[in-house]
Amino acid sequence: MTSWEDPTTRILSVRKAYLDALLAGNRKMALQVVRNAKEEGIPILDLYVDVFQEAMYEVGRLWEANVITVADEHMATAITQYVLSVLYPEMDFQSESKGRAVITGVQGELHQVGANMVADVLESDGWNVRFLGTNVPQDGVLEAIVDHKAGLLGVSVTMFFHLPHVIELIRRLKTEVSDIRPRVILGGAAFRMLSSLPPELDGCAVAKDLREALQTTRSIACAAG
Numbered sequence: 001m002t003s004w005e006d007p008t009t010r011i012l013s014v015r016k017a018y019l020d021a022l023l024a025g026n027r028k029m030a031l032q033v034v035r036n037a038k039e040e041g042i043p044i045l046d047l048y049v050d051v052f053q054e055a056m057y058e059v060g061r062l063w064e065a066n067v068i069t070v071a072d073e074h075m076a077t078a079i080t081q082y083v084l085s086v087l088y089p090e091m092d093f094q095s096e097s098k099g100r101a102v103i104t105g106v107q108g109e110l111h112q113v114g115a116n117m118v119a120d121v122l123e124s125d126g127w128n129v130r131f132l133g134t135n136v137p138q139d140g141v142l143e144a145i146v147d148h149k150a151g152l153l154g155v156s157v158t159m160f161f162h163l164p165h166v167i168e169l170i171r172r173l174k175t176e177v178s179d180i181r182p183r184v185i186l187g188g189a190a191f192r193m194l195s196s197l198p199p200e201l202d203g204c205a206v207a208k209d210l211r212e213a214l215q216t217t218r219s220i221a222c223a224a225g
C-alpha cells in the first residue's frame with residue numbers, strides 16, 4: 001500500500017485540503033473536497049469528526065494564536081455550516097425509527113456546529129429529531145420536549161460558564177415536566193474537558209464526540225424498546 005492509499009494519510013490530506021479551502025474563503029472548493037472524499041468512499045462519520053470537527057478545532061487554535069482574524073474564523077464557520085446543509089439531504093436515512101429527540105444548544109451558548117452535526121447524524125440513524133439550534137431559552141426547550149414527546153434530549157455546551165444553565169434546565173425538566181421523562185445526553189467542548197459530571201447532572205449520559213453519541217443513543221434506543 002502506498003502512503004496515499006493508507007486511510008489515515010488520506011483523511012489527513014482531506015482535512016488539510018478542507019482547512020485550506022476554509023481559510024481561503026472558498027465555499028465551492030470546500031464542498032468539492034468533501035464531494036470527492038465521499039465519492040472515494042470515505043464514510044460520512046469520518047468526514048464529520050476527522051475533517052469538519054478537527055478543521056474547526058484548528059481554526060480555533062489559529063484564531064487563539066492570532067494567526068487568523070475573527071472574520072476568518074466566522075467565515076470558516078459559515079462555510080462549514082453551508083457544507084453541512086448541503087450534505088444533510090444527501091444522507092442515508094434509516095427507515096426503522098429509534099424514537100423522538102430534541103437536540104439543542106443551551107441558553108447563552110453561541111457555538112452551534114457540534115449540535116448541528118449531532119442532530120443530522122442522529123436523524124440519519126433513525127431518530128425523529130427536532131433541532132432547535134442554539135442559545136434556546138429554557139422555557140422553549142421544555143415546551144419543545146413536551147410538544148415533540150421526546151424520549152431523548154441532547155444538550156450541547158461549549159463554554160464552561162454555561163454549565164449552570166444546563167444544570168438549571170435539567171432541574172426544571174425533572175420538576176416541571178411530569179408526563180415525559182426523556183433520557184438526557186450531554187456533549188460539547190465543556191464535557192470533553194470535564195473529568196466527572198457535577199452531581200446535579202447524575203443520570204445524564206455524556207458523549208465526547210459524534211461516534212460516542214451514536215453508540216450511546218443506540219443503546220438508549222434499545223433500552224427504550
Ligand code: B12
Nearest residue numbers: 056060110111112113114154155156187188207209210213
Ligand atoms: C466557531 C467558534 C465560535 C463562533 C461560533 C459560531 C457558531 N455558529 O457556532 C463564535 C464566534 C460565536 C464563538 C464565540 C466564542 N468563542 Co468560540 N470557537 C469557535 C471554534 C473556532 C469552532 C467551534 C466549532 O464549530 N467546533 C467544531 C465542533 C464540531 O466541535 P464540538 O462543538 O466540540 O462538537 C463535537 C463534540 O463536542 C460533540 N458534541 C457537540 N455538541 C454536542 C451535543 C450532544 C448532545 C452530544 C451528544 C455531543 C455533542 O460532537 C461534536 C462532533 O464530534 C472553537 C474552536 C474549538 N476548539 O472548537 C472556538 C472556541 C470554542 N471558542 C472560544 C471562545 C473563547 C469563544 C468566546 C468566549 C470568544 C469571545 N471572547 O467572545 C465566545 C463565546 C460565545 C458564547 N457565549 O458561547 C474558545 C473556548 C476556550 C474555552 N474552552 O474556554 C475556543 C476553543 C477557541 C480557542 N481556541 O480559544 N466561537
